[in-house]
Amino acid sequence: MNAIEVRGVRKTYPRYSRRRQFATLKSALLSGRVLHDLRPEETFDALKGVSFDVAAGKTFGIIGRNGSGKSTMLKLIAGIGRPSEGAVAVKGRVSALIELGAGFHPEISGRENVYINGMMLGLTKREIGARFDEIVSFAELQEFIDAPVKTYSSGMYMRLGFAVAIHVDPDVLLVDEVLAVGDEAFTHKCLDKFSEFRRRGRTVLLVTHSLDLVTRFCDEALWLDAGLAKMQGDPKRVVDAYLMSVAGAENLALEADAQASASSTFPDAPADMTRAIEGRWGSREVEIDAVEFVGSGGEAAHVFTSGTPIEIRLRVRARRPVSDLVFGVGIFNADGVCCYGTNTDIEGATSGAMSGEGQVSFIIDRLDLVEGSYMVDVAAHRKDGAPYDYHRLLHTLRVVSPLKETGIFRPPHRWAFSANIRITGLER
């Protein structure tokens, strides 16, 4: 049995032009277009025909980038607004945690607000009375419940809103990114409450950016992308596919960045090299025309998984033959800390010369860095340091890691334990 059925749902929002925004009753009447103006021509589709089912008793996650239509979908399921096309059917009482405490009135006490909020969510006065103590103790507001809500901190406000909404005891609970309402302890309490819901066979629909939550809690996940259902199924698979796509998009963005910065030129070297910000300088007798990061697949990329190989590939061109040449590479983290720097001179090269065009590859067998963004310096210069072409912090790459270790360097390692210690489930 399905608790939620969504069939071919399209939601069209008007996108008012400047003219419409300043249109008034007068202008509408004068031009005789009252009804016409109520039907704006410019529209955009937040949802473009989405269908899915949520089986009763399942916890269902919806993920997707900002603006993909997640929240719109949730509102339509909650019954706030109606789909422009298609149909939404929900079985049983629905409670939506969209904005907590949306109906609270600041001037009156928490107690009165609990009653009014509860009634708005569809409870009767008696039902609220029966659950009142539970609500208050869940929100941890026993001492403050008779104070006006305007004296509450934002955390208290949210907790009370959450407590009321969750005690409506709905058959279908809709949650929109509200778990960040309190401290750790309260978040755990909320998660416990969700688990309790699941045990009692209630349906939970979760819209969130917290992918971790989806893989841990959901039985099924839906990935919405630009108003379309991109993928539905096992949460781990959906989340992985989503992450791949995000990494791909990041690649594209960094690519565009790289192209923009490579074309910019900064003719003069800053006086103090250690404080140098990003830029490019040098005599250009040897020029670095292009910098690519190449992964194990042999394709240029900007996002790499920690521990995989990377090749920093430079396309270089000598405007005239040179006989004093050193190539250098440096990797900096987002804080500007140099993670590693080297050049051919440091590594013992006794001479360097080139003419015409060529390619230089700096190959790292294992990119053992922790997750984060890194900037790369590449340079061609004389032995005494005088630059031909110096790219300072111009090239960005991103390292992702399935583990969330801290630090900079991720040495290849393993754990070993004596026989009386049992630690299981370590990755690799």
Place this chain on the structure above:
Amino acid sequence: MIRRPAGLRLLAHLQQLFRYRALIHSLVARELKARYRGSVLGLFWSFVNPLLLLLVYSFVFTVVLPAAHPPDLQPFALFMFCGILPWTWFSSSLLEASNVLIAGGNLIRKVLFPAEVLPLVTVFAGLVHFCLGLPILAAFLIYYRVPLVAADLAWFPVIVLIQLLLTAGLALLVSALTVHFRDVRDLLSNVLTLWFFATPIIYALSQVPGPIRRFLNLNPFTHLAVAYQEVLFRGGPFVEWPRLLAVGAGSLAVFAFGYFVFDRLRDTFAEEV
């Protein structure tokens, strides 16, 4: 969600509204509490406000313009009060209703509940203020020994009910239209000023020259005001009841129309407020 014919949908929504009566009740109570929270006199203001208004009008019409009213309507201030009290209910409810959906935008966008609750709460809150003004009126009626007829007083709840219907219908209409045309708010305050002077409240209908009286008779509130004055201020049998009932039928139509428009625009609120 199944699409039903508009009429059936309307009835279903009215039925649903009835289930939300406890919410309306609580919201009216909240409205009254919140309004006076922090003031020294508190709910006492509901008594003091009409009293002060009465004083102002007494001053104007007995000291400044003593000749402006017919001599048979004494005390004239009390005569005016019979009309001002219901008018205040009417106009303040409509003015507040015009803003109520926009002010409650957060609720409309984030919580699923029947939005018509909000304009209706303003009307009922106005009704409570009106009722709190009645003891003042009664006290003065007794003080000036105005003869009250029990048979006439029986009409009083009928008049209130008809005004309730009319006000609620217009409040629904105005609140829904304001969402789409914010100008309604400004327009309304001016229309209400004109409406006030086009209603025999600070003058008697009998003072008005014939042709203009015909025009005033088109104004439904004329008949409500006259009915209040007849029942409360003037002794003698209440003879205007056929007109009152006609206004009652009209008010029912206004309510149905207002609710219909509100219901048609309902789905657009969440996007427009």
